[in-house]
Amino acid sequence: MLAQSTSVRLLFTSLVSSLGRETATRELRWMKQALTVPGSPGTLPAMMQRRLRGEPLQYILGTTPFGPLDLLTRPPTLIPRPETEDWTLRLADMLTPTSARPLSVLDLCTGSGCIPLLLCHLWPPGSTRAYGVDISQDAIRLAVDNAVRCNIPSFGPLSLTQSSQNVFVPLLGDIRDPNLFKRVLPPFDVITANPPYIPKREYDKLSVSVKNYEDPVALLGDLPGEEPRDGLTFYRLIAQILRQKGMLRDGAIVALEVGHTQANAVEGILKSVGLRNTQVWKDPWDVERVVLAHA
Ligand SMILES: C[S@@+](CC[C@H](N)C(=O)[O-])C[C@H]1O[C@@H](n2cnc3c(N)ncnc32)[C@H](O)[C@@H]1O
Incomplete structure (x- = not known):
């Protein structure tokens, strides 16, 4: 548990350097929310590592809002814009x-x-x-x-x-x-x-x-x-x-x-x-x- 929170802290510092503090904080919140849903996409450190490699957030979260809908997103299909x-x-x-x-x-x-x-x-x-x-x-x-x-x-x-x-x-x-x-x-x-x-x-x-x-x-x-x-x-x-x-x-x-x-x-x-x-x-x-x- 301690090891995971240390790795999350380090990964968050890297996310802040690549995305800026505001975006990194918002994205971290969404990743944590996605983990509360049944069938959630992996662990928090794994999600953060994928994001640091440049993967679009919507593929990591597995969904994106589209009007009132919440649609599934999977590579390589285009993420609705x-x-x-x-x-x-x-x-x-x-x-x-x-x-x-x-x-x-x-x-x-x-x-x-x-x-x-x-x-x-x-x-x-x-x-x-x-x-x-x-x-x-x-x-x-x-x-x-x-x-x-x-x-x-x-x-x-x-x-x-x-x-x-x-x-x-x-x-x-x-x-x-x-x-x-x-x-x-x-x-x-x-x-x-x-x-x-x-x-x-x-x-x-x-x-x-x-x-x-x-x-x-x-x-x-x-x-x-x-x-x-x-x-x-x-x-x-x-x-x-x-x-x-x-x-x-x-x-x-x-x-x-x-x-x-x-x-x-x-x-x-x-x-x-x-x-x-x-x-x-x-x-x-x-x-x-x-x-x-x-x-
Ligand atoms: C810009 S994406 C749009 C996807 C979706 N309509 C949206 O707005 O998010 C274009 C789509 O055209 C499909 N496509 C490309 N060539 C095609 C073809 N010759 N016939 C049918 N679909 C094609 C792609 O697979 C892709 O899903």
Whole structure:
């Protein structure tokens, strides 16, 4: 016991040097709290050592808040970010589905399932049927586990017949695969995506905490060996999906998260496939973060 408290003290001194006293104190409190939950992630010294090696706190704690939800986080699936939480809450406020007029949602590049799960949680029971597509098996497993954690059923196929609950179906698939869309039931009222969008040259400059732990496939907007290198590849792929006949219901909303310099170009890509009334939303840090458009 004495040995452990000495090692915690020493590790805390190192955490203060690397994170600053305020952050180190706050993180230590969260680690201690995480240890009080059944199935907690190891011992306090082990958690502190992982943090000192640069591992993101959310992977060490095993969960992260996302609106009112507390979602599971596991490497290498992308940790949901506060900017994504912000626009998903705004989108949820903007629309008012009901069980009599349910909305059908498709979330491309779903990762942990954070976006559709938050919509399913906030909208009234029986008003939402959502799919989440991701190429990563780890991500789909996590999305299924998160659906269970949030008490949202995640079985399909989904029909638009009335249901008393909201439903979220995670699907393993590549958005480049045309056959993928035979497994979902269009038309959609809402299509959301936070796709990989970081250009390779920016990715190379990201912190070790991101590059050593989060899946590069979740971040890199440039596909290996392909031109151009502007990080916009996924928006062009999504535009091809949106233009498919019958994919969008009349008046449907598309909401795409973008990188800090990409809003203008993404607006252009969406307009080029016939979407209209585009808008750009800024995030709480005043960065252009989401492009919205209507069918
Ligand atoms: C930026 S992360 C977003 C995850 C989640 N939506 C969020 O906001 O936290 C992008 C996700 O796209 C997935 N992805 C990458 N390429 C894909 C592809 N070709 N088809 C489907 N999903 C893909 C990655 O596995 C990753 O989970």
